[in-house]
Structure formats: structure tokens, C-alpha cells
Amino acid sequence: MKENKDFSVSCPIPIERYPQILMAHGGGGKLMHQLIEGMFVPTFGNAMLNVRHDAATMNLQGGRFAFTTDSYVVQPLFFPGGDIGSLAVNGTVNDLAMAGSRPLYLSAGFILEEGLLMETLWRVVQSMQQAAQKAKVQIITGDTKVVERGKGDGIFINTAGIGRVEHTQPCLAGAEIAPQRVQPGDVLLLNGDIGRHGMAIMAVREGLAFENTIESDSAPLASLVLELLAEGITIHCMRDLTRGGLASALNEIAEAAGITITMDESRIPVREDVQGACEILGLDPLYVANEGRFIAFVPEAEGERALAILRSDPLGAEACIIGRVEAKQSALVTMRNRIGTRRIIDMLSGEQLPRIC
Amino acid sequence: MKENKDFSVSCPIPIERYPQILMAHGGGGKLMHQLIEGMFVPTFGNAMLNVRHDAATMNLQGGRFAFTTDSYVVQPLFFPGGDIGSLAVNGTVNDLAMAGSRPLYLSAGFILEEGLLMETLWRVVQSMQQAAQKAKVQIITGDTKVVERGKGDGIFINTAGIGRVEHTQPCLAGAEIAPQRVQPGDVLLLNGDIGRHGMAIMAVREGLAFENTIESDSAPLASLVLELLAEGITIHCMRDLTRGGLASALNEIAEAAGITITMDESRIPVREDVQGACEILGLDPLYVANEGRFIAFVPEAEGERALAILRSDPLGAEACIIGRVEAKQSALVTMRNRIGTRRIIDMLSGEQLPRIC
Numbered sequence: 001m002k003e004n005k006d007f008s009v010s011c012p013i014p015i016e017r018y019p020q021i022l023m024a025h026g027g028g029g030k031l032m033h034q035l036i037e038g039m040f041v042p043t044f045g046n047a048m049l050n051v052r053h054d055a056a057t058m059n060l061q062g063g064r065f066a067f068t069t070d071s072y073v074v075q076p077l078f079f080p081g082g083d084i085g086s087l088a089v090n091g092t093v094n095d096l097a098m099a100g101s102r103p104l105y106l107s108a109g110f111i112l113e114e115g116l117l118m119e120t121l122w123r124v125v126q127s128m129q130q131a132a133q134k135a136k137v138q139i140i141t142g143d144t145k146v147v148e149r150g151k152g153d154g155i156f157i158n159t160a161g162i163g164r165v166e167h168t169q170p171c172l173a174g175a176e177i178a179p180q181r182v183q184p185g186d187v188l189l190l191n192g193d194i195g196r197h198g199m200a201i202m203a204v205r206e207g208l209a210f211e212n213t214i215e216s217d218s219a220p221l222a223s224l225v226l227e228l229l230a231e232g233i234t235i236h237c238m239r240d241l242t243r244g245g246l247a248s249a250l251n252e253i254a255e256a257a258g259i260t261i262t263m264d265e266s267r268i269p270v271r272e273d274v275q276g277a278c279e280i281l282g283l284d285p286l287y288v289a290n291e292g293r294f295i296a297f298v299p300e301a302e303g304e305r306a307l308a309i310l311r312s313d314p315l316g317a318e319a320c321i322i323g324r325v326e327a328k329q330s331a332l333v334t335m336r337n338r339i340g341t342r343r344i345i346d347m348l349s350g351e352q353l354p355r356i357c
Numbered sequence: 358m359k360e361n362k363d364f365s366v367s368c369p370i371p372i373e374r375y376p377q378i379l380m381a382h383g384g385g386g387k388l389m390h391q392l393i394e395g396m397f398v399p400t401f402g403n404a405m406l407n408v409r410h411d412a413a414t415m416n417l418q419g420g421r422f423a424f425t426t427d428s429y430v431v432q433p434l435f436f437p438g439g440d441i442g443s444l445a446v447n448g449t450v451n452d453l454a455m456a457g458s459r460p461l462y463l464s465a466g467f468i469l470e471e472g473l474l475m476e477t478l479w480r481v482v483q484s485m486q487q488a489a490q491k492a493k494v495q496i497i498t499g500d501t502k503v504v505e506r507g508k509g510d511g512i513f514i515n516t517a518g519i520g521r522v523e524h525t526q527p528c529l530a531g532a533e534i535a536p537q538r539v540q541p542g543d544v545l546l547l548n549g550d551i552g553r554h555g556m557a558i559m560a561v562r563e564g565l566a567f568e569n570t571i572e573s574d575s576a577p578l579a580s581l582v583l584e585l586l587a588e589g590i591t592i593h594c595m596r597d598l599t600r601g602g603l604a605s606a607l608n609e610i611a612e613a614a615g616i617t618i619t620m621d622e623s624r625i626p627v628r629e630d631v632q633g634a635c636e637i638l639g640l641d642p643l644y645v646a647n648e649g650r651f652i653a654f655v656p657e658a659e660g661e662r663a664l665a666i667l668r669s670d671p672l673g674a675e676a677c678i679i680g681r682v683e684a685k686q687s688a689l690v691t692m693r694n695r696i697g698t699r700r701i702i703d704m705l706s707g708e709q710l711p712r713i714c
Contacts, residue, residue, distance in 0.1 A: 028601025028646070029705030033609070052613050053535050054596060055425035055456040057522060062419030068412035069464035069517055070500045099412040107426035109515045111468070143427045143515075147712065153508040158466045158500075160426055160517030165414060178410050239411060244385025252390070256409050289385070348386030355504065 011122040012038045021116040026146030039122065040142055043129050044108070048140040056140035058105060064165035066101035068092060071158040075355045077124065080200050081215030082291070085127035088157040090220045090291060091357060093135040094240040097222035098294065100177040100229060101163030103135060108142040108159055113152035124155060135220035137161070163222075167229040179256035181236040187303035188261065188323040189296045191224065191316040192217070193269035194246055198288035198353050199277040208280060210273050219292030224315050228296065233306045236297040240290070242357055244348055247286040247333065249295060251347040255331040263323035263335045263345070286335075287348050289356045297325065368479040369395045378473040383503030396479065397499060400486050401465070405497040413497040415462060421522035423458035425449060428515040432712045434477065437557050438572030439648070442484035445514040447577050447648060448714060450492040451597040454579035455651065457534040457586060458520030460492060465499040465516055470509035481512060492577035494518070520579075524586040536613035538593040544660035545618065545680040546653045548581065548673040549574070550626035551603055555645035555710050556634045565637060567630050576649030581672050585653065590663045593654040597647070599714055601705055604643040604690065606652060608704040612688040620680035620692045620702070643692075644705050646713045654682065 013034065024031040041049055048056040072088040082090075089106065096103040108128065112121065132139055200216040202208070221240065228235060237257075239249040246268070254261050270278075270285045278285050292315065298306050303321055310316030323335075333345040370391065381388040398406055405413040429445040439447075446463065453460040465485065469478065489496055553574040560571050578597065585592060594614075596606040603625070611618050627635075627642045635642050649672065655663050660678055667673030680692075690702040 023711050024706075026600075027705065027709060027711065028599070028605050029709070031706070032600075033704065052609070053456060053533070054452040055423040055458065055518075055520065057421055057423045057456050057458070057533060060417055060419060060422050062417060064414055065417050066412040066414045067462055067464060067519060068498050069466045069515065071466040071468050071502045071515060073468060073502045073504050095411040099410060099414050101412065101414070105424055107424060107517045109426045109428040109466075109517075111428050111430060111513055141425050145428045145430045145513075147430050147510060147513075150507065151510040153504060156468055156502075156504075156513070158426065158428060158515035158517075160464045160466075160515075161412075162424060162519065163412070176410070176414060242385070243383075243389075248385050252409070347390065348384065349381075349388070352384060352386070354380050354384065 009126065011119060012042060013118055015118050018118055020118060021112045021114060021121065021146055023114050023146050023148065026144055032144060035144060039125055043125050044139040046138045046140060066096050066099035066163040066165060068095040069158060069160040070095060071156060072357055073156050073355050074357050075153065076204055077120065077154055079204050079216060080213045082218040083124060083127050084155055084157055085124035086131040087218055087291060087357060088159045089128050089131035089135060090218050092159040092161040093137060093220045093222055096161045096163035097225040098238045098240055100167055100225065100235065101165045102226060103137045103161055103163045103222050105162045106132065106137050106139045106159050108139050108157065110144045111152055111156040112144065112146045113154050114146055114149045116154055135222060177235050177237060179237050179253045182253060182257040182259055182297045182325055183236060184259065184325050184327045185300050186236055186297040186325040187300050187321050189298065189306055189310065190293065190320055190322045191310055192293055192318040193271050194241065194290055194293055195270055195274040195278060195285035195288040197291040198356055199274045201356055202281060202353060203277055206281065208277055212273060214273050214277060217290055217292035219315055221292065221294055221315065224310065224313050227313060228306060228309055231309050233302050234299055238294055238296045240294040242289050242291060245287040245289055247345045248347055250333045254333050258328060258331050260326040260329045260332045261323055262326055265335050265337045267320050267322045269318050269320060283352060286345060287352050289353060366483065368476060369399060370475055372475050375475055377475060378469045378471060378478065378503055380471050380503050383501055389501060392501060396482055400482050401496040403495045403497060423453050423456035423520040423522060425452040426515060426517040427452060428513060429714060430513050430712050431714050432510065433561055434481065434511055436561050436573060437570045439575040440481060440484050441512055441514055442481035443488035444575055444648060444714060445516045446485050446488035446492060447575050449516040449518040450494060450577045450579055453518045453520035454582040455595045455597055457524055457582065457592060458522045459583060460494045460518055460520045460579050462519045463489065463494050463496045463516050465496050465514065467501045468509055468513040469501065469503045470511055471503055471506045473511055492579060534592050534594060536594050536610045539610060539614040539616055539654045539682055540593060541616065541682050541684045542657050543593055543654040543682040544657050544678050546655065546663055546667065547650065547677055547679045548667055549650055549675040550628050551598065551647055551650055552627055552631040552635060552642035552645040554648040555713050556631045558713055559638060559710060560634055563638065565634055569630060571630055571634060574647055574649035576672055578649065578651055578672065581667065581670050584670060585663060585666055588666050590659050591656055595651055595653045597651040599646050599648060602644040602646055604702045605704055607690045611690050615685060615688050617683040617686045617689045618680055619683055622692050622694045624677050624679045626675050626677060640709060643702060644709050646710060
């Protein structure tokens, strides 16, 4: 897999002696100490982590901050376009970005299964650090637990994150970027094609072979969002399109804001190979998870300008206005298809893609 | 078990319809929505959580903040004196307290195993909220993942926390409460008897029966620490005595500070039933986990005053000065026993008590 090429640094834990994670690596004794001092601290190395205390401390100027958490249980751990480590960084960075904040600090909590290959952990940890550097965040505190073989599944990672809300748009004085701010007349922007992360993982799991490998869209979205804010775009709400995909994100917002959202099917970009994989597996790309896609609700008057800003960034090159918010009726998401018929896009009731993130 | 009595509020999710956690409860669709809206939001209810956004936002006055994380994988989920929910709150609150900060906000990340009883989750969630109220923190953001049966173990919980460092002791200007601050001449304070949490859990697991049930010492330590700081006690370092117990905490600090710590065995309080249980299982209470015990290094001149402050609080009623820091030699922890002989207290190399927190 492509990721292998980047992992040229050899593992600092002597793999011939400790080829696998033992229960003692979570026991608070010498082996856990070796894991922290040998692998985590030098890899994530920063002054705050180096203090080696129960909690990291940092100076924050007064203001508004965002705080979020996500656990990552994706299977397989490595997939085209990413792995659980980069996903755990990007996912939390994106949640911070969705609150309009600049991601600053992450925590990392590992739940390892006894018998996990040390080499696998090493690859994941390096990938986390590379992703953190790319997203300009520091991993400043962490924790490791080990559970018996058969009581976990390789690696679970939790990351929590802190970001600083820097924008001071007059229209947002005292108000949040939040679902409750969405208003009739807002246009709905999407930064690119949907369904790639979910289908990259399902293609590996189901052994589907395509001409080109579908790669996850996993990416940190903060710089894109901060560009919009820096240019003075009024963002009423944003959401990244993870579990449950575009359809679920829109339904959550429609319900929280009590509004009707109408989309235009022909404007929603879906790559041909993703569409093909969805058809083979009987899935609807509207419900498939993404890890580098988000929607933003902005006033109609600012829509075209916001679109141009998004398109000027590689992560938003295929951005589109895909819909709008109608006069307040009931909480509803509808889609107009290519022949003009409207259908209701409901929230998923069952489970479509387990362990996707 | 005693905890049952407190759970008088009936579960807001219709248990007859959803007696167990399904994969779909983590899928981003209707069932996950129901879990969040029905159980988590009303139970942890606060204005920040109510915004229902990807990240919670909060106003922080400028200053120094602490940030920490811990995952909790304890088995059994319920034990005398606590459960995984209260432990997940107290443990993270205590890590924030150890940095000398006032705990403010927590995140909660759940990794649930398919088939988990809904009733069990409900008990844990209520216990978390009760513990949060007691510790005066708010759970303001969260995440839920579900893994297939046999890929987890009931419930794993990650909590991350943010605390405000409020103390402005002149001697600490620009310096942290951190291992590197410990100095020769410091005395070592302990707030009570050791080994109870670990032995409470081991007694349940091993089916040991004693006249009285050993109860975990799990408790939030922040108010105790904040009292010391408010009274102007100079705290060079603190650490809570979780995994690896007193011995491991002291070894970590001795190594980080490059100092020798000497303890007096006769001054370390261990309850008789805990000592008995340790002997039956061949364990040393010095290495057994606690969840409501901490050590503090303070200058000798302030030792007695600090002791008096600790003893005035129920959580420190049995506090003692158990040792001191010698002139800098090598990084070493030693203990003088009742007949005057000194022995080296090493860091644990193997695994003593798995899944204790």
C-alpha cells in the first residue's frame, strides 16, 4: 500500500524483542514507560508533551474556543488514501474547523489490543504526526490502554481537540456558527465530490477491483474554512460529511434549525468509479461517509464569492452550490432530480457502512 | 450492587424496543440520533452541548490552561465504590487537578460493543453525570462508536478535559507544577491509605470474600488541591496514584527530576483488609492502583501546614508525610522499613493488574 513508502524511520522500540503489544504495555510499568518515551514523546515531540505530566498546560489568550472529541475504530487500519492515524487527526481537526476555529492542540488516547504488531502501531503513530504537521496542530497529551486479545480490534484511537475561534464578523457578534443560524435564502456550498472515503474502505473490504483504486478524500479542512472567514464570508453553519454522509448532515441541520433544504441532484459531484462501486454494493452516495468534504450555509448574496474562494484552493477545486434553504416550513431535506421530480431525503434508519471512521 | 439504588430515573430510550446496542447506534443515522438526543443530551444537558454542533465552543479568559485525556477500559464495569462512568470523570478531573488547574470541561467518547445492554449504558451515563456534578465539571462534547460483538468489551470511555490554572504563586512564576520542579529537601505528602481501588476490583474478579467489602477510593481530588493552592502552599509536583500505584508514580518523578526519593514504610497507610487481599494475591500495595489518592512535593518548611490543610478535608483525613527528597544523586526511589533497612523500590516491569482503569 502506498503509505508504506513514507515510513522510512525505523521503529524506536526494539521490534525483535517486542514484536507485539503485551498487556504490560498498558500496565503503568517499564514497558508502558518505554512505549511513551521511546515512541510517542519523540514522534509527537513538543515542549508541552515533554513535561511528561498528567496534563499538558498551555497559555491561551482570552476569547472563544472550540472543544471536540472523536473515537476512531475504522477497519481496515490502512486503506487507500489514509489510515486510522491520519484519520484520527484530520477528523478532529475538521470538527474544530466546522466551529469556525483554528485547530491548535490535540490529545491522543490509544486502546490497543494485546498482540498488535509493534510495527503497525509505529506506522500509525508516524502517520498521526505527519497529519498533525500538515494540519498545523500539536499532539500535547495522551494515554495508552491495552485490552486482552479478542476484547479490542487492533487499534482504537480517540483524539480530542482545542481550537481558537478567531473570526469577528459583525454579523456573528454573540452568535455561533451553528445549525440554529441557518436561514431561508441561504445557499448550500459543498467543497467537492462525495462518497470517496466510504467507498475506498468498502472496496478494500469487499475486494472490489477497479481500473483505478478509489482513494479516501481524508484531508484537513481548517485552512479552507479559515480562508472563507478571513475573506469575510458570513458562514451560518458548516458540517463535515462523515458518518451518514451528506444526507444525514443535512437532516441534522434541518431538524435543529427547523428549515427545509432543497438540493439539485445534477449539481452534486460524484466520481464515476464511486458511483459504480455504490451501484455494485447497493449504496446511495448521499449516505456514504467522506473525510475531506464539508457543507457551508452562506447568505445568497455571498454565495458566488464564497464559491470562488473555495475553488481557489486545491481542497475546494470542485466546489459547487448544490442547494438552498427554503422559507421556513417543516424540518425537511428534498432533492430535485434530473427530470425535475422532488423526493424527500430522509435520515438513514439502519446501518449502512459500519466502522467507516 | 450498591450503585443500583441511585438509578431511579427510567431509561429514556424505549428498552423493550431496543434492549441492546446495535451496530446502527453508531452509524450516523436515526438510531444514533435517538441515542444522542434521548440519552446523552438530556442527561449531560448544558447550553454548550445543546448547540448540537461538531465541536462545543466556550469563552475562556486568557491565561494558562491544562489539557488531558484518558481512556477507561476497566472490568468489571461496575465495582464496589464506583463504575466505569464515575471513574472516567474522576480520573480525568484528577489529571487536571494534578497540573494545579480547576477542571472545567470534559468530552466523552464512547466505544460500545454491539449487544451491550441499553440499561447498562444508561446506568453508566447517569453515573457520569452524577460524578460530573460532584466534581463541578460539564460534559460539553461527545462521540459514540459501535464495534461488532467480540471486537470490544461492553463499554470503553475516553474523556478529555480542560482546566484553568488559577494559582499565581510568586515561586511558580513562569514555572509549572511538574516533575522537573522537585528539589532536595522537599517533603512528600500522601492524602490517605493506598491500594483500595485496585483491590476492590481484584476482589470482585477473583471472588474474594472479606468481612467488609473493599470499596474503591475513586473520588475527584480537585477541591483538595485547590485548597492547598488557595492557602498559598508551594507545590513543586503532584501526581495521582493510578496504574502502577505509588511506586510507579515516584519512579517516574525521580527519573524526570533526576532525584532520590526516600520513603518511610511505617508512615504509608494501608488498610488491613487491603493488606490481606494483597497478601492472598501476592501483590504489593505500593504498586496497586488508586483513584482518589495523590502525592504532593512541597518545601519542608511548608510540610506541616500542607498536612493540616489536607487533613481538614474528608478526602485527606488520613494524609501523611511519607518521605522526602534527598540531595541530588541518581534517579532512585528507596524505602526504609520498620527495622531501618533501606530497599530500592523499582518500577514495575511486568503487568500486575490488567484493566484496572
